[in-house]
Amino acid sequence: MTTPYRQYRGFDIFLxxxxxxxxxxxxxxxxxxxxxxxxxxxxxxxxxxSSHSRVFRVPVSRPFENGGDARRACAVYAERLIDGRGLDQRTWDWH
Known part of the structure; x- marks a missing residue:
């Protein structure tokens, strides 16, 4: 599938x-x-x-019905992670 790209608060996000x-x-x-x-x-x-990156699976209890719903959920989840909700600071220690 295609990998849409966007930027948010100094981070690159790939859905x-x-x-x-x-x-x-x-x-x-x-x-x-x-x-x-x-x-x-x-x-x-x-x-x-070389840039450092991490992959996070979007936590859901069942699969998304369509690709559009999945992409929207990815974008929201990534923004929440970057804003510091759901992770501690050690997650962003790139070394």
Whole structure:
């Protein structure tokens, strides 16, 4: 799936949306069982060739019904993580 990119408060956010159930070899995409979502958050730093990043799975009890819902949930979840809700400071220790 495509990986939309955006920036928020000095971080790069990549929205990762993928089918809940993997596609079997020889079959078309399996979107009927919904979608799972994760976000990759990295430091925005043009001065550094290598940037540090972390991937966080969006915590939900069941798959998203469609890709649009999953992308919106990713964006909200990433902003909450960056704003400091749901994580302690050690999560952002990049070393």
């Amino acid at each position: 990762l949306v993928y089918p809940h159930r993997a596609t079997q070899t020889g079959f078309a995409h399996n979107y009927d069982e919904g979608f799972d979502a994760s976000v990759r958050i990295s430091q925005s730093n043009a001065d550094t060739a």
